Amino acid sequence: MSKVLKVRNLTKSFGGVCAVDDVSFDLEKGRLLAMIGPNGAGKTTCFNLINGQLKPDRGSIVIMGKQIAGFKPHRVWQLGVGRTFQITATFASMSVLENVQMARLSFHRRTLSIFQKVRNLYVDESMELLKLVGIEKQRDHACGVLAYGDLKRVELAMALANDPRLLLMDEPTAGMGPAERSRLMEQISGIVQTRNIGVLFTEHDMDVVFTHAHRIIVLNHGKLVAEGTPQEVHANAQVQEIYLGAAETARLEKR
Amino acid sequence: MGFYVAQFLTGWADASGLFMVAVGLTLIFGVMRIVNFAHGSFYMVGAYTAYYLIAWLPSDGVSFWIGVLLAALIVGIIGVIVEMLLLRRLYHAPELFLLMGTFGIILIIQDLSRWLFGAEDLLGPRCPGLDGSVWIMGSLMPQYDLALIVAALLILGAIWMVLNRTRWGVLVRAATEDREMLSALGVNQGRLFTGVFFLGSFLTGLGGALQLPKGGADLLMDLNVIASAFVVVVVGGMGSIPGAYLAALIISELTAFGILVLPQSTLVMMFLVMAVVLVIRPYGLFGKAELAPHEPAGESGAVLKPASVRLKWLGAALVLGIILAPLFAGDFQLVLLIEIAILALASMSLYFMMGPGGMVSFGHAAFFGGGAYAAALMVYHLQTPMELALLLTPLAVGLLALIIGWFCVRLSGVYLAMLTLAFAQICWSIVFQWEEFTGGDDGILSIWPSDWAESRIVFYYLTMVLCTGGILAMRHLLFTPFGYTMRACRDSALRSASIGIYQKRHQWFAFAVAGAFAGLAGGIYVFSKGSVFPDEMAISRSFDFLLMVLLGGVETLSGPIAGAAAFTWLHDQISRFEFWQLVLGCIFIILVVAFPQGIAGFFSSKTERYFSEPTDE
Structure with missing residues (x-):
């Protein structure tokens, strides 16, 4: 089965506001799917629904062939879902290495172990992950004092720690400089393709989106307004209108 | 039927008393996010002060009321002094240090009250004009109970007016919603806090003074009342004033009627109500989930290092x-x-x-x-x-x-x-x-x-x-x-x-x-x-353990040991003084102001270099 994620008619409202309105899409293994849209379009809500933090009002989410209706985040994780957040969430009182070890401990279902010390557990595996995302030099720094870009990488390493089939990344490159952004996205593309992971990500940097995504879906006011390859979305007049704005549209036309 | 009405009214009168203690607490928590453990002490001071003022004032019809109001005012001023001298220094310290500071105040007020007011339980004066009873549907009701019901409703109404009809009230409500935004808009937060603390202390002083004819004054009032006040505040939703009223009413009525079914349940009832409410509505009846969950006790949370050689x-x-x-x-x-x-x-x-x-x-x-x-x-x-x-x-x-x-x-x-x-x-x-x-x-x-x-x-x-x-x-x-x-x-x-x-x-x-x-x-x-x-x-006893942990510092593994040793030693050393709680209270306050990381935390930050492994970076 090549579909890691199937979303059908997903709907969620808060009070009177329909944050996600009848959204459907698919994601295949080894592919990067970008979800774009202006602020408040419902991207993060969509993520929180898929990852089990919120319950949908209607619609279905199927991950690796399993309906996840009513699953809590830790159950969704068990299906092989990694997640990074728009505002990074790491364990501030632990070092970079320990953060990843923690994720590995959970993956090996060892969170209730009371005999061995963490110091000796899964160090090599965790170092592998740190190398993969390129922060092995920071292994002993506390996460509380790390630069934002590095925290994003720690999160990525933790999200990869359960050998996920599906990776949900909410603005993976926010807070980074342009050079670091494209470097990180290169790395992510490489990782997901060798590991055959499906990625759903949001991003405000259009260069990143159009360079790295295989497909793009566009949300506006909670509705899916366009879907397709970067070229198709690029050419879509409606998207240019509502999302890129008039000035950007003019710039694109000149090309 | 008449009996049940009387029982209901008795419950309502109790609720009114409870509300008057709880309202100041919930107001202070809502705006300042301070869990003021010393609130019960202010209540006690209100009762004692009113007792002596009423005795001292010439006894005519109005002296009771003047005494009550003056006592509340004095308690309000004490609140302002405490806020300005102590709490203000701790707003940026971890929440627990504020708690410890307020513990210190409990101890100090406890001993000062014993010194000033004496250790004997005082029987409250009767309220002139309201010291009789009236027949209501065949049952005898004390007039003063009915007066308390009216007084609490008046207070509720007055607070509502202040919060909804004055500029200051709008600021207070805004601060309850979002403190940071308010100070970003240029509101002097310090003055607002002092004002709120004054009002909260005034109200609890008033509550203490008004319950004099029913309960008198004694030195155990402070801790006895604080638990009930907290239950009311939590059940009502922290920061919600109508919530506090409703919670006080529910609890008091359940106790008033529960006592008929299970006479032994009185003490448990209040806390059972709280447990049930919190399981169904975790943030109380009218409370809202905290928008930004506050920092946990471990604050900066130093990385845990294994013991060095x-x-x-x-x-x-x-x-x-x-x-x-x-x-x-x-x-x-x-x-x-x-x-x-x-x-x-x-x-x-x-x-x-x-x-x-x-x-x-x-x-x-x-x-x-x-x-x-x-x-x-x-x-x-x-x-x-x-x-x-x-x-x-x-x-x-x-x-x-x-x-x-x-x-x-x-x-x-x-x-x-x-x-x-x-x-x-x-x-x-x-x-x-x-x-x-x-x-x-x-x-x-x-x-x-x-x-x-x-x-x-x-x-x-x-x-x-x-x-x-x-x-x-x-x-x-x-x-x-x-x-x-x-x-x-x-x-x-x-x-x-x-x-x-x-x-x-x-x-x-x-x-x-x-x-x-x-x-x-x-x-x-x-x-x-x-x-x-x-x-x-x-x-x-629970407070003792909290003090030991805070004394040792919550960020160090050796903290609890140092804290327990220091606490026991201190207790032993100063308990030979007559007013040892006063000394202990002062020590706590000095400690929280001078060593916000606790004793062990203080020493470990001084000696960290000595005791940590050399790192090769």
Whole structure:
């Protein structure tokens, strides 16, 4: 089965506001799917629904062939879902290495172990992950004092720690400089393709989106307004209108 | 029918009294996010001040009311002084230090009141013109009860007017919603806080003064009233004034009618209501979830480092000292050392829960006292030998903690803390009221160690082995996956969930582990003292443990030990003064202002370089 994620008619409202309105899409293994849209379009809500933090009002989410209706985040994780957040969430009182070890401990279902010390557990595996995302030099720094870009990488390493089939990344490159952004996205593309992971990500940097995504879906006011390859979305007049704005549209036309 | 109406009115009058204490507390919490433990003390001062003012004023029709108002005003001014001199310095310190500061105030006010007002219970003056009773549907109702109902409604109305019809009130409501935004808009937060603290203190002073004709004044009022006030505030939703009124009404009516069905349930009822409400509506009837969950106790949360070689040497020296102590120490010092060890184990278990676990408990005495009672009951009713009792006690208390924890871990922060307090009060009430089984107020006597452990020195070594073992076991746990997962749950609920950790379940287990170790401490304690009384489960006991942990500092593993030692030593040193609570209170206040990281935290920041492994970077 090549579909890691199937979303059908997903709907969620808060009070009177329909944050996600009848959204459907698919994601295949080894592919990067970008979800774009202006602020408040419902991207993060969509993520929180898929990852089990919120319950949908209607619609279905199927991950690796399993309906996840009513699953809590830790159950969704068990299906092989990694997640990074728009505002990074790491364990501030632990070092970079320990953060990843923690994720590995959970993956090996060892969170209730009371005999061995963490110091000796899964160090090599965790170092592998740190190398993969390129922060092995920071292994002993506390996460509380790390630069934002590095925290994003720690999160990525933790999200990869359960050998996920599906990776949900909410603005993976926010807070980074342009050079670091494209470097990180290169790395992510490489990782997901060798590991055959499906990625759903949001991003405000259009260069990143159009360079790295295989497909793009566009949300506006909670509705899916366009879907397709970067070229198709690029050419879509409606998207240019509502999302890129008039000035950007003019710039694109000149090309 | 008339009887039920009278019962209802009595309940309503009680509710009015409760509301008057709770309203200031909820106002202060809503705006300033301060859990003001000294609130009960202000209430007591209000009652005493009004008593003396009324006695001093020429007795005519209005002197009662003038006295009441003047007393409230004086309490308000005391509140302002406390806020400006102390609390203001602590707004940027961790929340727990504010708590400790307010503990200090409780102690100081307690002793000052004893000095100024005397230790005798005072019978309140009658209110002229309202000292009779009226017939209502065939039942006799005191007029003053009806006056209290009216007074509370007037206060509710007045506060509503102030909050909704004045500019100041709008600012207060805005601060309740979002403090930072308000100060970003250029509102002088300091002045607003002082104003709110004045109003809150004024209201509780008024409450204390107004209940004089019903309850008089005594020195136990402060702690007696604070638990009920907190329950009302939490059930109503912290920060919600109508919520406080409704909660006071529900609780008082249930108690008024509950007493008809189950006369022994009076003390438990209030806390049962709270437990039920918090399980159904975790943030109280009208409360809202905190938008930004406040920082856990571990604040910056230093990275946990394994003991360095030097620290191990220090530990070894400590163990050697413990082994050799009986050679030098007299009988009295051994007793003191035994007590320190037991309290260190108990406060380590509280630290375990508060620091790495991120769950602050205001009711740790439930587990300590629970352990003491579990062991004592086993010996008293079943003639269990000491060895078996000490083995079974942690298991029994662990089970108790599993039950209590199941409710508590659904909440976080102050709400969790309040729920632990409620459960501790339930346990205390059961022990206090179930005389046939627990001996009630008289306690359980003659619980002595087995013959082989009877001598002081043998019991000393036994205690040391168990307590050191328990402390080291908890320390070990913190370095294992179990302890790391606890810290993960504390640091970020979001991240824990998204790497597959079931946060609530893990916190539940951690809660039970902490409870079991506190139970062990209680078990040893009862054999060292030979008896147990409900006091071991009382709120003041829980406060003691909190003080020990805070005294030691919540960020250091050695904190609880230092805290317990310092607390016991201080207690012993100054309890020979007549006004030792005053001294203790001042010491706490100086400590929180001067050493916000606690004693051990202070020294470890000074000596960290010496005791940490050289890192090669």
